[in-house]
Amino acid sequence: RCVANQYAHGFNAFITPLSRAGPWLDRVKEADVRKEEGKPKSAVDGRLISIKDNICTRDLPTTCASRILDKFTSPFNATVVDQLEAAGAIVAGKTNLDEFGMGSNSTNSHFGPVKNPRRDSSGEDLSAGGSSGGSAASVAADQCLASLGTDTGGSVRLPAAYTGTVGFKPSYGLISRWGVAAYANSLDTVGIIGKTTANVRDIFDILNQHDHRDPTSLSISSRSRIQASLQTPQLASRLTSAPLRVGVPIEYNVSELTPSVRRAWALSLAHLKKQGHTVHSVSLPDTKHALSTYYVLGPAEASSNLAKYDGVRYGTRAEGPDGDGKPDGYLFSNTRGQGFGQEVKRRIVLGTFTLSADAIDNYFIQAQRVRRLVQQDFDAVFTAKHPLAAQGADKIAKENEVDVIICPTAPSSPPRLSDLMSNSTKKSPLDAYVADVFTVPASLAGLPAISVPVMVSGQQDAELAGIQVIGQYGDDQLVMRVGEMLE
Numbered sequence: 001r002c003v004a005n006q007y008a009h010g011f012n013a014f015i016t017p018l019s020r021a022g023p024w025l026d027r028v029k030e031a032d033v034r035k036e037e038g039k040p041k042s043a044v045d046g047r048l049i050s051i052k053d054n055i056c057t058r059d060l061p062t063t064c065a066s067r068i069l070d071k072f073t074s075p076f077n078a079t080v081v082d083q084l085e086a087a088g089a090i091v092a093g094k095t096n097l098d099e100f101g102m103g104s105n106s107t108n109s110h111f112g113p114v115k116n117p118r119r120d121s122s123g124e125d126l127s128a129g130g131s132s133g134g135s136a137a138s139v140a141a142d143q144c145l146a147s148l149g150t151d152t153g154g155s156v157r158l159p160a161a162y163t164g165t166v167g168f169k170p171s172y173g174l175i176s177r178w179g180v181a182a183y184a185n186s187l188d189t190v191g192i193i194g195k196t197t198a199n200v201r202d203i204f205d206i207l208n209q210h211d212h213r214d215p216t217s218l219s220i221s222s223r224s225r226i227q228a229s230l231q232t233p234q235l236a237s238r239l240t241s242a243p244l245r246v247g248v249p250i251e252y253n254v255s256e257l258t259p260s261v262r263r264a265w266a267l268s269l270a271h272l273k274k275q276g277h278t279v280h281s282v283s284l285p286d287t288k289h290a291l292s293t294y295y296v297l298g299p300a301e302a303s304s305n306l307a308k309y310d311g312v313r314y315g316t317r318a319e320g321p322d323g324d325g326k327p328d329g330y331l332f333s334n335t336r337g338q339g340f341g342q343e344v345k346r347r348i349v350l351g352t353f354t355l356s357a358d359a360i361d362n363y364f365i366q367a368q369r370v371r372r373l374v375q376q377d378f379d380a381v382f383t384a385k386h387p388l389a390a391q392g393a394d395k396i397a398k399e400n401e402v403d404v405i406i407c408p409t410a411p412s413s414p415p416r417l418s419d420l421m422s423n424s425t426k427k428s429p430l431d432a433y434v435a436d437v438f439t440v441p442a443s444l445a446g447l448p449a450i451s452v453p454v455m456v457s458g459q460q461d462a463e464l465a466g467i468q469v470i471g472q473y474g475d476d477q478l479v480m481r482v483g484e485m486l487e
């Protein structure tokens with residue numbers, strides 16, 4: 001756990017790495033025997049899967065990259081960890097992140113920043129993206145088969161785009177969040193990072209189950225409704241051979257796109273056309289409000305969720321007596337003042353303000369309304385209607401309908417770590433927020449989205465950029481299928 005040491009020697013992808021020796025080695029051997037006998041427990045039997053350190057594990061600490069949970073170990077496993085272990089997978093350690101998932105570069109960690117295993121052409125260290133940067137780096141550096149991250153507003157997709165891996169955020173409510181530290185409940189999802197879409201699908205298939213312990217986990221009957229709604233002959237054929245209608249949102253074509261990102265986008269569309277699919281421009285007019293909406297809703301929910309870290313129930317407690325009459329003599333404020341980092345404090349203050357009596361109508365309530373508009377934008381362009389929409393709710397006139405949307409994952413390539421960390425070039429928090437501009441719309445609407453690495457053969461070195469596929473709610477298999485076409 002020595003920050004300097006890990007940072008110097010590796011990518012600082014892990015907060016708690018797996019020890020070199022341990023009972024897990026026997027489990028790999030047992031899985032090998034099962035595979036030899038032709039009876040593996042699953043496609044990931046005996047394989048190493050790293051887990052973001054905001055997902056609870058009984059055997060390893062869960063810090064959320066925060067000083068306030070520095071010494072915390074959960075008494076239970078998150079459901080997703082139990083599901084993976086039941087399928088024979090081995091937890092390959094706990095990965096570094098932005099504190100409580102708040103950030104876009106994995107530099108807001110009490111344990112030091114994550115380094116991207118890819119460097120730029122002049123050998124400079126790059127951001128691994130955030131907040132699941134450690135998860136993405138551990139996969140990119142071949143330290144494990146795949147990783148579980150969390151995606152509230154792009155935290156699995158952005159690191160995947162920056163590190164050249166595949167990052168999948170499923171439809172909201174499909175994968176259990178029980179035992180996952182909440183950041184913004186209405187947006188939080190568990191996501192999967194792998195080298196290929198095939199790896200990601202194997203893991204998704206294991207985790208895609210109802211969990212009665214998570215009140216936001218989709219019920220079995222809702223899952224059947226989704227199936228029924230997407231399995232009409234016309235829609236089901238999209239999963240096999242039917243030519244797809246691919247949408248390109250005009251609002252995503254912003255002047256800030258860097259040339260390699262723009263080129264990767266064009267190459268992806270050309271590639272799909274060559275395979276017989278058709279490309280159509282679509283309009284998502286409320287996209288321009290999505291980022292500000294997200295940064296009102298996310299901090300508001302976070303300020304409420306993080307209230308429980310008070311030094312009494314969990315983790316680290318500040319030294320000294322409580323309420324001794326001195327201005328700094330209060331347990332809660334001392335614990336929280338010392339335990340949370342800058343970005344987390346900024347969001348708690350922001351969220352507390354937008355929920356306060358004077359501001360709630362203009363900020364939180366307004367943002368909820370805009371969120372609805374962003375959802376309606378998507379519903380208006382997808383061929384498949386929202387499978388959980390009320391009967392007859394589909395009143396929006398649909399023109400130019402599409403099966404999936406293709407757009408960049410991030411507007412630019414990964415920033416240099418030195419630019420992010422040095423005081424002279426230190427960027428404002430808003431610069432990091434802007435990197436989320438293409439990932440938050442799908443989060444606000446709860447839609448499935450995948451980021452896949454697309455090669456851009458530039459003049460000098462071949463470059464990579466992340467391209468995102470977004471689908472209608474419940475269309476997770478289609479999104480993965482199109483992601484696979486682009487790999």
Ligand code: GLN
Nearest residue numbers: 101102103152153154155
């Ligand atoms: N960068 C976003 C944020 O800081 C994304 C976070 C996430 O998805 N966990 O809120």
